Amino acid sequence: MTEETLMAAYCEGDRKAFEQLLGLLGPRLHGFFMRSFNNCSMADDLMQTTLLKVHRARSEYRRDLPLRPWIFGIAARVRLDEYRRQRKLAEDLDEEALARAEEGGGDAEVASARPEAGERAAQVRAAIAALPESQRVIVHLHRFEGMTFVEIARALETSEGAVKQRAFRAYERLRRALKPLLQREETR
Amino acid sequence: VTCAEIQAQAAGLASLPPTDAARIAARAHASSCAACTAALAEGETLMRVLDEALPLESLQPEALQRTAQEILSELDRGRPARTRVGAGGLGAIALALSASWLLPLAAGHKLGAGAGVWMSAALAALAAATTAASIALGGLALAAIPLLSLVASALGSTGGPVRLAAGLPCLLFELGLAFPAFAVATVLAFKRLMPEPRSALPAAAGGGALIGQAVLHLNCHALPSHGHLFIFHTGGVLLALALGAVICRSLRFGR
Numbered sequence: 047m048t049e050e051t052l053m054a055a056y057c058e059g060d061r062k063a064f065e066q067l068l069g070l071l072g073p074r075l076h077g078f079f080m081r082s083f084n085n086c087s088m089a090d091d092l093m094q095t096t097l098l099k100v101h102r103a104r105s106e107y108r109r110d111l112p113l114r115p116w117i118f119g120i121a122a123r124v125r126l127d128e129y130r131r132q133r134k135l136a137e138d139l140d141e142e143a144l145a146r147a148e149e150g151g152g153d154a155e156v157a158s159a160r161p162e163a164g165e166r167a168a169q170v171r172a173a174i175a176a177l178p179e180s181q182r183v184i185v186h187l188h189r190f191e192g193m194t195f196v197e198i199a200r201a202l203e204t205s206e207g208a209v210k211q212r213a214f215r216a217y218e219r220l221r222r223a224l225k226p227l228l229q230r231e232e233t234r
Numbered sequence: 235v236t237c238a239e240i241q242a243q244a245a246g247l248a249s250l251p252p253t254d255a256a257r258i259a260a261r262a263h264a265s266s267c268a269a270c271t272a273a274l275a276e277g278e279t280l281m282r283v284l285d286e287a288l289p290l291e292s293l294q295p296e297a298l299q300r301t302a303q304e305i306l307s308e309l310d311r312g313r314p315a316r317t318r319v320g321a322g323g324l325g326a327i328a329l330a331l332s333a334s335w336l337l338p339l340a341a342g343h344k345l346g347a348g349a350g351v352w353m354s355a356a357l358a359a360l361a362a363a364t365t366a367a368s369i370a371l372g373g374l375a376l377a378a379i380p381l382l383s384l385v386a387s388a389l390g391s392t393g394g395p396v397r398l399a400a401g402l403p404c405l406l407f408e409l410g411l412a413f414p415a416f417a418v419a420t421v422l423a424f425k426r427l428m429p430e431p432r433s434a435l436p437a438a439a440g441g442g443a444l445i446g447q448a449v450l451h452l453n454c455h456a457l458p459s460h461g462h463l464f465i466f467h468t469g470g471v472l473l474a475l476a477l478g479a480v481i482c483r484s485l486r487f488g489r
Contacts (some may be wrong), residue, residue: 058432061306068302076293090297094304101305170287188249189284214246221245221280228279 119201181216248277357448365441372433387463401466408446408470415442439478
């Protein structure tokens with residue numbers, strides 16, 4: 047059964063379909079929030095908030111469209127709300143405004159967040175954590191959820207061009223931040 | 235594509251699908267440029283490292299359970315008890331079906347011979363029971379409605395001519411009687427009193443048409459003809475079922 051079929055059954059009130067869907071998407075949503083906030087209990091709460099919003103909006107789900115972009119669109123809005131709340135940012139700040147505000151950040155954060163030593167996963171996690179939030183969300187959706195730039199643009203309510211540009215910038219930042227690790231990996 | 239462009243975007247290019255035109259062009263260029271080859275290779279290594287290095291953080295089962303309980307209890311609050319569905323929903327449809335059988339008679343249709351009345355009443359009662367069972371059970375139970383119609387048509391006595399002019403009124407009469415039951419079922423579905431609207435609505439439409447077939451046992455002039463019965467009487471029931479299913483698919487029932 048595909049996620050879309052399970053969602054259709056869940057929309058009809060099927061408890062088992064909901065439980066199956068939760069088992070598939072719960073960990074992915076949790077991972078999404080962990081990578082954004084690196085806080086397990088906060089990721090639990092935000093996953094729960096997202097799933098409740100999905101539940102209340104399930105009649106709006108269009109069955110002819112893939113499920114993940116729709117779900118992660120809701121998750122992205124939950125993430126942005128939390129980000130605005132934490133940083134005390136204006137409530138009308140959208141993804142584009144956030145990206146513009148973060149543009150001035152440069153590579154300083156990447157450099158300061160680089161761990162002195164440690165395992166590969168820790169280095170990668172630190173490099174991703176050091177990305178501006180508007181880029182990190184795209185890396186997550188593109189690389190870890192396998193969504194296309196078009197799907198991400200739809201989920202974040204922005205343009206495909208803007209998504210692609212931010213993705214390219216994010217990957218370049220990661221390449222620079224992880225250069226020693228990548229060189230070691232290439233000689234392996 | 236220039237070397238500067240490729241080297242500045244190597245990681246982004248490596249993140250694109252292998253069939254992407256920009257990635258293909260970059261690789262074609264890199265085949266004759268060592269610096270670009272190295273940059274793209276580094277980009278591809280980055281993608282591999284990202285894929286391998288970060289497994290999903292483990293999610294506590296309790297967190298998932300908490301969320302599930304909250305949503306499942308909302309799901310249950312939005313779903314009426316099956317007993318209420320049985321008493322309210324099926325009762326209302328049974329009423330609509332009975333009215334569909336009685337009204338044409340009350341409106342002055344000829345009753346015909348006494349045996350015909352009993353046959354018609356028996357078919358109407360069976361139709362009501364079959365429809366109720368189909369609504370309650372859903373799925374394959376829907377097949378009971380056309381089966382009952384086929385059996386009723388098979389009871390026709392002889393062969394005879396099949397005339398469109400005689401058959402169309404019968405077919406339209408059955409569709410007309412399918413409507414009240416379908417309408418009642420639709421209203422109940424929107425009020426969340428139908429357990430499975432996707433099968434209940436076609437069942438109600440088919441059941442209504444079957445009641446129509448029962449009434450036609452009293453007043454159809456072409457009754458002895460098997461061909462007429464199968465094509466226009468059973469055909470009407472099948473058409474009502476199909477129309478019910480098609481219309482039902484275009485409706486969105488809130489939950």
